[in-house]
Amino acid sequence: MESSGKAPALKISEIFLxxxxxxxxxxxxxxFVxxxxxxxxxxxxxxxxxxxGGQTMSLPEVLAEVATHDVARVCVTGGEPLAQPACLPLLGALCDAxxxxxxxxxxxxxxxxVDARVARVVDVKAPGSGESDRNRWQNLALLTVNDEIKFVLKDRSDYEWARQLIVERQLAALCPLLFSPVDGELAAATLADWLLADRLPVRFQLQLHKILWGKLRAR
Structure with missing residues (x-):
């Protein structure tokens, strides 16, 4: 699909239900956008x-494609969606729709x-990601109960790092917390056992889409 040339334009990898x-x-x-x-x-x-890669689409084109699926909930993801300035007007337009x-x-x-109507799921990068120095800690003060913090954990060191961070920064008082194991690196049952042993106030989660459809269709 070609862009109509109207601003703002976005580079879209895929839109799917x-x-x-x-x-x-x-x-x-x-x-998912x-x-x-x-x-x-x-x-x-x-x-x-x-x-x-991907294709350039105008904001009206993205909204029209989303509307064809006739579903109320929309998740804007990436990549890193906020790396594109036009992500902000997209989020607002989706809410307006x-x-x-x-x-x-x-x-x-x-x-x-980000539009206040949007639920922000913020991934806090643990050391095992190789990108923990990229965490923008100022974001934590902006979170509300409508948002969520996600930790994707590769090993015991990542887990202990996240556990300490929750205590030091009192993250449980900010918004819901999510813990996920890195697929193929940390056994899900092992992480579940650690959470139960420590009684951490977090939600354990697996990637449901991979359980249902496997890695080839993982989104």
Missing amino acids: SLQGESSRVGLPTV RLTGCPLRCVWCDTAYAFS GHAVSLETSGALDIGQ
Whole structure:
């Protein structure tokens, strides 16, 4: 699809309908708008195909494509969606169109200008990602109970790092917290046992889409 030339334009990797695989919205039918590009290179990234390529679409074209799926919930993801300035007007336009909108972001970029109606799922990068020095800690003060913090953990060291961070920064008082194991690196049952032993106030989650459809269709 060619862009109409009207600003703002976005580079889109894909738009598709699936079940939300993560967060408190897990299992709900959701339209995913995946933006191309990401300034981070997490060692366990499972969407590296979104680093480049895609097609340029105008904002009206994106909204029209989303509308064809006839689903209320929309998740804007990447890559890192906030790396594209036009992501901000996209989020607002989706809300204006009546969608329940969530944003999946690495947490490395400023979330302060995101429309207040959007639920922000902020990924705090643990050391095992190779990108923990990219965490933008100022974002934590901007979070509300409508948002969520996600930790993707590769090993015991990542877990202990996240556990300490929760205590030191009192993250449980900010918003819901999500813990996920890196697929193929940390056994899900092992992480579950650690959480139970420590009684951490977090939600354990697996990537539902991978359980249902496997890595080839993982979104």
